[in-house]
Amino acid sequence: MQVTSSVKITSSHIPTGIWVLGFVSMLMDISSEMIHSLLPLFMVTALGAGAFAVGVIEGLAESTALIVKVFSGTLSDYLGKRKGLALLGYGLGALTKPLFAIASGIDLVFTARMLDRIGKGVRGAPRDALVADIAPPHLRGAAFGLRQSLDTVGAFVGPLLAVVLMLLWANDFRAVFWVAAIPGLMAVALLFLGLHEPARHPGDKRGNPIRGENLRRLGGAYWWVVGVGAVFTLARFSEAFLVLRAQQGGIPVAFVPLAMVVMNVIYSLSAYPFGKLSDHVSHTKLLALGLLVLIGADLLLAMSDHWEVMLAGIGLWGVHMGMTQGLLATMIAHTAPPDLRGTAYGFFNLVSGLAMLLASVLAGLLWDRLGAAYTFYAGAVFCILALGGLVRTAGRRPVPLQEP
Numbered sequence: 001m002q003v004t005s006s007v008k009i010t011s012s013h014i015p016t017g018i019w020v021l022g023f024v025s026m027l028m029d030i031s032s033e034m035i036h037s038l039l040p041l042f043m044v045t046a047l048g049a050g051a052f053a054v055g056v057i058e059g060l061a062e063s064t065a066l067i068v069k070v071f072s073g074t075l076s077d078y079l080g081k082r083k084g085l086a087l088l089g090y091g092l093g094a095l096t097k098p099l100f101a102i103a104s105g106i107d108l109v110f111t112a113r114m115l116d117r118i119g120k121g122v123r124g125a126p127r128d129a130l131v132a133d134i135a136p137p138h139l140r141g142a143a144f145g146l147r148q149s150l151d152t153v154g155a156f157v158g159p160l161l162a163v164v165l166m167l168l169w170a171n172d173f174r175a176v177f178w179v180a181a182i183p184g185l186m187a188v189a190l191l192f193l194g195l196h197e198p199a200r201h202p203g204d205k206r207g208n209p210i211r212g213e214n215l216r217r218l219g220g221a222y223w224w225v226v227g228v229g230a231v232f233t234l235a236r237f238s239e240a241f242l243v244l245r246a247q248q249g250g251i252p253v254a255f256v257p258l259a260m261v262v263m264n265v266i267y268s269l270s271a272y273p274f275g276k277l278s279d280h281v282s283h284t285k286l287l288a289l290g291l292l293v294l295i296g297a298d299l300l301l302a303m304s305d306h307w308e309v310m311l312a313g314i315g316l317w318g319v320h321m322g323m324t325q326g327l328l329a330t331m332i333a334h335t336a337p338p339d340l341r342g343t344a345y346g347f348f349n350l351v352s353g354l355a356m357l358l359a360s361v362l363a364g365l366l367w368d369r370l371g372a373a374y375t376f377y378a379g380a381v382f383c384i385l386a387l388g389g390l391v392r393t394a395g396r397r398p399v400p401l402q403e404p
Contacts, residue, residue: 055364089123145275
């Protein structure tokens with residue numbers, strides 16, 4: 001249902017379209033995480049890959065997803081339409097799932113992972129821009145938090161399903177990968193049938209979003225958020241290394257995905273409350289607190305692979321994600337002009353994607369050459385550097401856009 005501007009200003013309820021986008025994200029995350037929670041183990045145990053190979057594949061895949069967002073976001077601004085691109089991205093993600101099931105070598109896994117993440121990149125920026133378009137400004141933090149929370153429900157339901165099916169089917173990775181295609185197709189159907197894109201306002205500007213005059217409208221406040229997001233990504237490498245760390249704790253293979261369940265349950269439970277909180281408190285202080293939590297997570301994961309300590313560290317990792325991910329998306333929405341939101345999310349994710357690639361490759365190198373503990377100690381050091389930079393620049397942060 002299309003939401004009129006008067007409803008946006010006066011409503012205290014999150015619009016229906018946000019819920020639809022949240023459940024679409026949830027279904028696709030169930031599909032993706034059924035595979036991703038097992039994929040590092042599949043590559044290491046079934047295909048004979050090393051931690052460095054896992055780091056390279058994960059880093060390239062995740063950074064590709066983030067980089068592609070710049071093009072899809074810009075295109076959604078140029079076309080004035082976002083739903084079609086989101087459908088294309090979710091459809092590509094669903095159709096790549098069977099490739100994991102038939103992979104007999106690391107090459108096809110790499111291809112499938114890249115295509116899957118390209119799909120994520122195609123849908124990501126238009127979807128985030130849709131959230132910003134649909135949600136009223138005074139509920140934007142809550143809206144992003146809700147979508148992220150539902151997304152993360154899928155991120156722990158997926159690994160739980162993977163654990164159950166691995167136990168039922170005697171660690172048959174490929175059978176689980178086949179089942180993962182089903183919720184992906186359901187997500188595409190729900191988005192197609194359940195979401196009506198808001199009409200573009202007649203007064204909205206339109207043109208080439210990456211022309212110099214348009215890019216200059218992305219002011220200092222926006223680029224400050226981009227810089228902060230990149231530093232945060234450097235301090236937090238791929239979650240694939242959490243799965244590998246869980247394996248070192250002596251947990252049976254079928255139960256290793258529970259590490260991601262723990263992280264994502266906490267992520268899901270914390271994303272909406274912290275998103276709602278961000279509508280009322282200093283964003284910079286909340287970001288700084290998130291870095292402190294990540295430092296604690298890294299130190300716990302570095303110091304011990306005992307399952308109790310390890311799960312505590314993974315839990316803190318989930319709290320950090322809940323505190324910061326929706327918040328950064330909200331900050332982009334607050335600092336970018338409405339007609340350039342897709343482009344703004346795209347450039348934000350382009351920079352973060354390059355940082356993700358660097359962080360994951362470095363994490364893999366440290367893991368292979370020095371051991372798992374050094375990977376997490378390095379993460380803590382990056383967090384401390386990021387916290388210092390955040391504190392030093394907070395007072396000079398440019399003023400964001402003022403919205404009616």
